[in-house]
Amino acid sequence: MPGTAVSSHAPRIRWHIVVFLAPAVLVYTAVMILPLFDTLRLALYDEVEGQRVFVGLENFRTLFGDPNWSRQFWNALANNFWFFLIHMAVQNPIGIALAAILSNPRLRFSGFYRSAIFIPTILSFVIVGFAWKLILSPIWGIAPGMLDAIGLKSLFAPWLGREETALTTLALISVWQFVGIPMMLIYAALLSIPDEILEAGECDGVTGFSAFWKIKLPLILPSIGIISILTFVANFNAFDLIYAAQGALAGPDFSSDILGTFLYRTFFGFQLQLGDPHMGSAIASAMFAVILIGVCLYLFGIQTRIRRYQL
Structure with missing residues (x-):
């Protein structure tokens, strides 16, 4: 117009x-x-x-169809799941508990405790693996003497040298090293909760552990979900600690073998075994698929439920 x-x-x-x-x-x-x-x-x-x-897809058919290859792959995958489950069942609950304790404003020297717990996360895998191998050694380690000092020497065993305990021991060592990460993430999430919400809970008589269970925990569920998926990705990419403590063969008798060490031996070779980059790439692709499926299940399943719970 x-x-x-x-x-x-x-x-x-x-x-x-x-x-x-x-x-x-x-x-x-x-x-x-x-x-x-x-x-x-x-x-x-x-x-x-x-x-x-x-x-x-011939390399994948060999990986999943050939008895020698498939046996090693499924053993490594099962060990990876066990490694991950120990972190989920031990590391993350301890991290949440430590964060809840250290977020108490009446706790003295909380900054020192946070630093002391977080320091192992900055140590090299080689240092951690070698140090714990020395500590747990039945010949020159200090673990037998420490248990003997408190009357529990009968409980000591060469945990890294037994097939049934090697992987669990390494997982607990990894928990000791990285428990500071979930602790700090949950600690930050707890500090971000508005004081008005907690004060309103106190007016209704919700204090102490009840306040954490009914008020704080639901508010930090997204952070717990993020920690869980980070734990999943990190554990299925694990390699360094197993290699530093048990070597590429992940002994004894491959009982601590995970996908990372299996990939390393296949791709680069080890001792008399020649490296095969193509089969190694097939294993790496399978690792990527496992991680991708786990992340997708979290994003489209667990995270959606968490959002519905919050609403």
């Missing part, structure tokens, strides 16, 4: 966002995305008479 000015503004491109994100995207693509796709590609090939030949 005459006299009516119609102004159309094209959406502006915010170049500053592109500029700031570009370095991170390029680095992440170079060190994560491209190697991931190259690993998936390598799993579809094999070496035949010195030539790289496309074989499709």
Whole structure:
């Protein structure tokens, strides 16, 4: 219509966002995305008479169909699940309990306690693995003497040298090293709870442990969910501690073998075993699939229920 000015503004491109994100995207693509796709590609090939030949899913058929390969894979996968379950059942509940205790404003020296619990997380896997191997050694370790001092020497056993206890012992060592991470995350979540909510609970007579169970715990469920999925991803990518303490063979008799050590031996070779990059890539692809399925189950299952619970 005459006299009516119609102004159309094209959406502006915010170049500053592109500029700031570009370095991170390029680095992440170079060190994560491209190697991931190259690993998936390598799993579809094999070496035949010195030539790289496309074989499709043949490496995966060998991994899951050949008795020798499948036995090792399912053993490593089962050990990985046990490693993860111990962290979920021991590490995270202890981290939540420590965070609840340390968030008490009446607790003295809470900063010192937080630092002391968190320090092991910054130690090298090699140092932790070697140190605990020395501590638990039945020959020169200090564990037998410490148990003897309190009258419990009869309970000592070469836990790292027994098939039935090696993996559980290593998982508990990992719990000792990383319990500070869930503790700090839950501690931060507890401090973010508004004081008005807690004061309202006190007016209704909800205090102490009852306040934590009925008020604080429901409010920190999203943080607990994030810690759970981080624990899942970290444990199914685990390698360093097992390798440092038990070596690439993950002894005794592969009882502490997990997907990470199985992948290492297959891809790079070990002792008289020659490396096979193509089968190693197939194992890495299977690891990626397991982690991806676990993350998707969390995002589309557990996280959705947590949001409904909050609403």
